[in-house]
Amino acid sequence: MATSALKPHQKELFGQPIGLYILFLTEMWERFSYYGMRALLVLYMTTQTIGDDRGAGLGWTNQEALALYGWYTMLVYVMSIPGGMIADKLIGQKKAVLIGAIVLCLGHGVLVLTDIWAFYTGLGLVILGVGLLKPNISTMVGGLYKQGDIRRDKGFSIFYIGINLGSLLATLTVGLVVAEWGWHAGFGLAGVVMVLGLINYLAGQKYLKGVGDFIPSKNDENEVSYGKLYSKLFSSPKQLIFAGILLVASFIGWYYMDWSYGLLFVFLTAIAALLMMIYKELDTQVYKDRFLVLLLSFIMVIIFWGAFEQAGGLMNLYTETNTNRMLFGWEVPTVMFQSLNAGFIIIFATIIAGIWAKRKLKGKEASSLFKMAIGIIIMGFGFLFMVFAVKDFESSGPVIEGISGSGSAMYWLVLAYLFHTIGELCISPVALSFITKLAPVKYASLMMGVYFAATGLGNKVAGIVGESASEFGELTIFSGIVIFTVIIGILFIAILKPLKRLTHGAEESERVLKNEEAEGFELADN
Template sequence: MAAKALQAHQKELFGQPIGLYILFLTEMWERFSYYGMRALLVLYMTASTLGDDPRGIGLGWTSKEALALYGWYTMLVYVMSIPGGMIADKLIGQKKAVLYGAIILCLGHAVLVLTDIWAFYTGLGLVILGVGLLKPNISTMVGGLYKTGDIRRDKGFSIFYIGINLGSLLATMIVGGVVAKWGWHAGFGLAGVVMVLGLVNYIGGQKYLVQVGNFVESAKDENEVSYAKLYGKLISSPTQLLFTGILFAASLIGWYFMGWAYGLLFMFLTAISALLMMIYKGLDTQVYKDRFVVLLLSFIMVIIFWGAFEQAGGLINLYTDTKTNRVLFGWEIPTVMFQSLNAGFIILFATFIAGIWAKRKLKGKEASSIFKMATGIIIMGLGFLFMVFAALEFERSGTSSMIWLVLAYLFHTIGELCISPVALSFITKLAPMKYASLMMGVYFAATGLGNKVAGVIGESASEFGELYIFSGIVIFTVIIGILFVMILKPLKRLTHGAEDNEVEMHTDETEGFELADN
């Protein structure tokens, strides 16, 4: 039985492990459920309570209130990836974490079908917990399908990324129509149904995942250090203790001036910062320490990128609903459908963009992960120029053309393809193996912080206006991207050649991985 399972694990489809496609489909249905609800969330919260909206009764919140909750929700979905990664690393392994996360997600979407306000908050809470378990660990499992130095890794993550966006595309194309006909809660229910499909697919494909995501008892590894012991060592580390104390004091100040929610967030970030400092201190060699630093610096780009990009679900979503001429050939396109542009463009261009970078690398041209990510920020930032043009047109005529949205989403998508799948792959190359899931969790937490930043930026539009916000995003993101390009060489040196020896590899069904002729 074990031999048959191993043979199943080794099989390939289109040059990639079959396990990739099991994870692809699981993530596709999970992302359908997430993006379907994400597309509805702000619109549902701002919909009237008087019953005059054909989509049903909403919560009647102001745009500022809705964007504030949207920012907290989308942040927590990703921040919970840190404890999700820890649970996988220390208790149950990535494979079971994905399973339990999928089950909790099914329960969360089932609760959201109910119309009571308690069900709304409870459902959101369960979705946050479920994604926190599933998201970082399924991505780590994708990396585990490949040997070190396998050039197929980046392309594998790009294929996996297509699954994410195919789910998003299907959700944003279908959910809007479902809501238009049967109401908001039917859309939430549909998200739950497809999450069940993802769960069934994952359970049925276990024979192709026998070698990845398994829990390894930490007691068997003499070098393994528990997170509790890392925190314990903080007492005897003056520099790290001082910095943690400063952050904790800042958290208390934030609590006093900004409220308990921000105070708790800052305290959580203080705890994570302390843990990361102790992990860095405990790494065995300078090579590992340098790579760890580069990884953390790359997360700065992640936060900035998603802080701008996630306007799609918030500010741009509301702008589309209220200020864009959505009529095409006499038919008014549902607002939700415009978010399918991003997913559609990703499906069209993902392998093409990955191929361009692979060819550059094989030709000896600059194609490092840091360079790709900096380029992605610049391209995405330039996409907001089209939203500037849209805002200018609205100021002149009282409406704006949908072509600006199409072009903005196109540039945002190209930028996303240069940073998001690349960052996932980069983590699996640089992160210390025993902290792999934790670092994937930190990456998604950085994504979550970017989502919160997006919510804060969106809230400020009610005071400063969309034109000011869109213009500021263009300037800031382009400057940050250029700065990272300028410091590219020293950052590459700190990776100590982690990406220098990637070669084309393939899997033989009986002999394992072999080098292919270049």
């Protein structure tokens, strides 16, 4: 990343550069705007055009809404790849964050309007804005510290608290605003707080001098670009033929399926070609083995987010229609249940990190692959409570206003989100750390981009799975997720020893407490 090698003298507050708190607040308000809008999205799309107390929605079917939700959440992550490249090659992180914040303000502002063109335009602007801001603001946090600064890990932990605090505040307040003033007031609130984030960022520029500025990269033989790798594909017959087969299959999918899926297949073909070329370029068997293990870990990433992101989609819709949300005479807004994840993260992050650290100190299994497999299993068991919720609904009948015992109970959702959060804390920060341990330094940035692509694909899978509920029903979908995720987790545990051998001791020499404690809040950087 293009950051200044020489850090200017930084004024401090509580032992950290003041610039950290500027970035903390900027990211907190950005995450507020994102998670607030995300929590409303499928509910707004599925509310009938005649509306209810919250105003008219788009009147879409659940299947249509979840399809768009999948595309939206996927593109938010995928756009982080070009967003990082633009910062590195053209404008630097500081300007990228500024432009991203401005675009986000425009996007949320447009969403206040009720026209359908405004809806699509607003979503597109939010995707572009997050793509520019999200990957680069984290890089700027690292740029506040000189190499070897012992404050860095704690600084990132503080920064990631802001991510979860923004999510928590958004999901606690946006639902109340929507209940009182309607859908577009909720979208407007997301825009207002993003403006606060932008003002904070602009006002704090004096504390960010020399951080995230664009520095043209010098010719470096170790520097790798997507373009160089793709150009080498044409001189690699085997890889070219395989990529060609995938591309033909993509166009067949384009012809026989929806055009959007054709584009998705083309995108996956591009990723596959990139991975094949990286593998070919690796010059030792150790690197090749580690690369294969890394790719297998991405499978777990895709599966995890494909299940976890039901929170904003299918689970959100289930909460809205099938859950009795009355609490002491007050109906809890559906959106508020989204706050459980962020709240549980803040409560349990250091606890979970401490448990893994103690296991490692005692010589018990605590490798990254093991944590990720356990995380998938725990998250999968969370959907078991959604199975119980569906059974509860079937026995209690539809939700009837003023009738206690109708619909499914709220505590099933609380338990589901608790297990999902614990699973997330086992896999999300670990996956990011695992990339830095296994990827060759030369390809570390590229593999981080592939990680974002895998996360985005997982989000799209979540939309596809959620869509299937219209045909197969919630019980089948939730049960299927439980069975599939638990089986996948067990399979990875079963092959853990050979996979660890293929890492060639990449994790054995790491410092236990430093890494584990730093992972505590790195969770939900999603």
